[in-house]
Amino acid sequence: MIDKRLYNFSGNIKKYISITTFLSCVKLIANIFFYFIFAFLLVSLINRDFSFSYKYIIISILIIVLIRQFSTIKVAHMLGSLVVDxxxxxxxxxxxxxxxxxxxxxxxxxxxxxxxxxxxxxxxxxxxxxxxxxxxxxxxxxxxxxxxxxxxxxxxxxxxxxxxxxxxxxxxxxxxxxxxxxxxxxxxxxxxxxxxxxxxxxxxxxxxxxxxxxxxxxxxxxxxxxxxxxxxxxxxxxxxxxxxxxxxxxxxxxxxxxxxxxxxxxxxxxxxxxxxxxxxxxxxxxxxxxxxxxxxxxxxxxxxxxxxxxxxxSPERNSIGDKEFKNEREFKVSNLSFAYPDGTQSLKDINMTFKKGNLTAVVGHSGCGKSTLVSVLAGELKSNENEIFVDDIDIHNIKLEDKIKNILKITHDSHIFSGTVRDNLSMANENLSDETMVEVLKTVKLWDIFSKAKGLDTILESQGKNLSGGQAQRVALARALLYDASVYIFDEATSNIDIESEEIILNIIHSLSKEKTVIYISHRLPAIKNADCIYVMDKGRVIESGKHNDLYAKKELYYNMYKHQEELESYLTKRGETNEK
Ligand SMILES: Nc1ncnc2c1ncn2[C@@H]1O[C@H](COP(=O)(O)OP(=O)(O)OP(=O)(O)O)[C@@H](O)[C@H]1O
Incomplete structure (x- = not known):
């Protein structure tokens, strides 16, 4: 009935219980005295003996009432404090x-x-x-x-x-x-x-x-x-x-x-x-x-x-290391494998290197393991020791807050909070000046829009409902740029947005990759044509890697996917033109 773990939920529980039990007992003793007096009065009444002192009886009853009242209030107060605690x-x-x-x-x-x-x-x-x-x-x-x-x-x-x-x-x-x-x-x-x-x-x-x-x-x-x-x-x-x-x-x-x-x-x-x-x-x-x-x-x-x-x-999945996240050269995975709790083996022996100052793309058919890889890299899914390294330091030996600060994942549905543009951007860094925010908004080509409204005080609705998909995504990108992480992972960040926004975002990602480590996951191969290195995944494994021209020349999976997408896009363009006519 009394669970010992529950007993530890309040630092002062022993004190509260001892005092309330004591006060309740004081109240009980007062009650016993009251019954004692009442029984005495009844016996006197039955025996028609009225020689007792009324004064003492009244004073005793008053004291009993006061003690009862005090104990009741104090117990209620103590229990209230215990519950709050x-x-x-x-x-x-x-x-x-x-x-x-x-x-x-x-x-x-x-x-x-x-x-x-x-x-x-x-x-x-x-x-x-x-x-x-x-x-x-x-x-x-x-x-x-x-x-x-x-x-x-x-x-x-x-x-x-x-x-x-x-x-x-x-x-x-x-x-x-x-x-x-x-x-x-x-x-x-x-x-x-x-x-x-x-x-x-x-x-x-x-x-x-x-x-x-x-x-x-x-x-x-x-x-x-x-x-x-x-x-x-x-x-x-x-x-x-x-x-x-x-x-x-x-x-x-x-x-x-x-x-x-x-x-x-x-x-x-x-x-x-x-x-x-x-x-x-x-x-x-x-x-x-x-x-x-x-x-x-x-x-x-x-x-x-x-x-x-x-x-x-529940087991904690983050080891608590004490090393710093420096990432002066590269972020890499070595023989990384991952299986979901239901046994689905989604990643098998993955070896990838994401160099600083480079744009590395990861592509593959649906279900090949791209999102799983991103979640493992971002620390959302568990990795084993000696699988992920930052400049040869096992990521498990790096401080948790450093990991969170330095690896940033941006998805196509990054959350926009209800509040002003400033509120959303200052989340990345609370010491930002208005000038810096405006500068970044200019980079993502949003300042023209916001300056016509209330500038940084423009109100955004939750999930960016009063923006277009592309604009919302550019707000998320502006916030990511202001955050100043070391490794940026873009997971299908340009899905479901207009061509104009996609172009703006891709240009920014390219310039960002000149000084940061940028990993870009996409199903749209033309978007990653200029990447410094492309990894092609299939059924949880890396089956090809290299630059676009080399992979294209090999005429294997990458080539087939690229050709297929080119054909599909030219078909859609032609159909669009016919419809316009
Ligand atoms: N939570 C989960 N539990 C079990 N299996 C999962 C889970 N999430 C994904 N999988 C499986 O892992 C494999 C890889 O899935 P993942 O989402 O990583 O692929 P993807 O390449 O990102 O696909 P897409 O391009 O369609 O997003 C798939 O076989 C999928 O069914």
Whole structure:
């Protein structure tokens, strides 16, 4: 019931638990005194003996009320602080872990999973820490306090109450495994329905276009139904255990009261102790009952915490080296192989050298492994030791922040954030002057457009929705140029854009390659004709390499691909001309 890992989520948890347990016990002792006074007053009333001091009774009751009030407020305050502390620590741990996973995080976990972990799952721990945990310790201590308070008058009744109250956690323990299994299923269904719903929402337009929205609706309805069934199962289990526990409580209280009456009739128990036991017997079960009512919600929290713990424990793929990323000569891969977790061997014994001051292109048919290669080079997918080198230093020995700073991947859908042009560019370097930004915007031929709007204060919508594809791509390029990385990897960076933008981008890439290491992945071979070196990939291997003229003259795969594309492009041009006529 108490997971040790959970216990470590707050640095001050021991302090919080000790103080709240202590204060709750103070409140309980105040209650016991109150019952004591009340029983005393009842006995006096029955005996018509009014010789006691009203003044002391009123003062005692006032003190008891004040103590109760103070303890209640203080406990609520402490638990509130504990919950805030735990949530903050957990979210910090998740955030730090995401950073440690580096660029690989997106390959390992879906964004929805991370949002779910850091928002819902963390929230679900509130009851565990804000109620269950402290109640658990309070239950143990309070049972002893109440046991001794009653044992002082009658040991037998005290034992009856203790045994019945201990039967409650024991019955909870017996159903614990079943509860855990049910909770696990419940969470799995919750995740499934959540993920499917979000995915459908994001792709709603596509679903509508293809007329598959109704089918998707049915799938969501089916999953929601499965989730409902699991939720009902959880609730059924909760109700069942609450019913069982209530029976234990009734049985214990009734047995204790009957025994007290019997002992009173026998003359072995006085009127005062009997009344006092009557009042205290239900109190015996209150902490356990509260614990039970928190049990199921708390166990939901424990299942949520298991997800968080397994995320925090997930293996980190970035080694933490201490060497600098210099790249004065070359960035290279040596006998690089890569297989996806499902066993697909996407890269086999790749050897490539990307020289500084050179433009190196990688081409090949769809599915030959180009994107996988890019992801491995950018650190998003795991590489083994002695496979990637920067000036002969194994990349695993280089500092993580240096790797991130120096290898920049630019894709055809690089993200444009909602905000001004300045916001988007200053992401690359926060110390940039306006002049530098304008200069780069001129290089990518965007300044003419933005200067007619609000210049650097022109508002861009998320994903560059108020720009053309080519313009959005040029904003991404401007940001990349300002970032000043050492290795630039352009992965199909000119896909789906107009010829004008493609030409501008290609020219910039060529000038960039004079001083940086530039790797250019493209399916359009004419675009890489002037590259210093071209690697041709097929089925995960490098099968040809060299300059355009040499590869063309060899008349192998590169030649065939080039010819094929030339024919296709001239056909499309001719068709366009015919259509215009
Ligand atoms: N996440 C993945 N899990 C399993 N196999 C994958 C995964 N991603 C890609 N593959 C497989 O790896 C191989 C190489 O894929 P990759 O995306 O690298 O090719 P590509 O050359 O970039 O293709 P394209 O030009 O169409 O983008 C393919 O057989 C593909 O099916």
């Amino acid at each position: 735990v949530k903050r620590n957990l979210r910090k741990l998740i955030f730090e872990k995401t950073l440690k996973l580096g660029l690989a995080y997106s390959q390992l976990f879906k964004t929805q999973e991370l949002i779910h972990l850091s928002v819902d799952n963390v929230e679900q721990l509130e009851v565990y820490f804000g109620g269950f945990l402290t109640q658990f310790f309070y239950c143990i201590v309070s049972s002893f306090i109440l046991f001794f308070s009653i044992a002082y008058f009658n040991l037998k009744i005290a034992f009856i109450l203790l045994i019945f109250s201990l039967a409650i956690p024991m019955s909870l323990y017996i159903i614990l495994n079943k509860v855990k299994k049910i909770q696990k299923k419940y969470f799995a269904k919750y995740m499934n329905v959540g993920t499917l719903f979000l995915d459908s929402l994001q792709g709603l337009t596509t679903l509508k276009i293809y007329g598959t929205d109704e089918k998707r609706e049915e799938e969501i309805a089916k999953m929601s139904e499965e989730f409902r069934v699991e939720t009902m199962r959880v609730l059924k289990m909760q109700l069942l255990s609450i019913a069982v526990i209530n029976w234990i409580i009734y049985a214990g209280t009734i047995l204790a009261i009957i025994t007290s009456i019997k002992l009173f009739i026998d003359g072995s128990l006085g009127l005062f102790p009997m009344l006092f036991i009557f009042m205290l017997a239900p109190e015996f079960f209150i902490p356990m009952r509260t614990l039970t009512s928190l049990f199921h919600v708390a166990m939901t929290g424990v299942s949520a915490a298991e997800n968080i713990i397994s995320f925090i424990d």
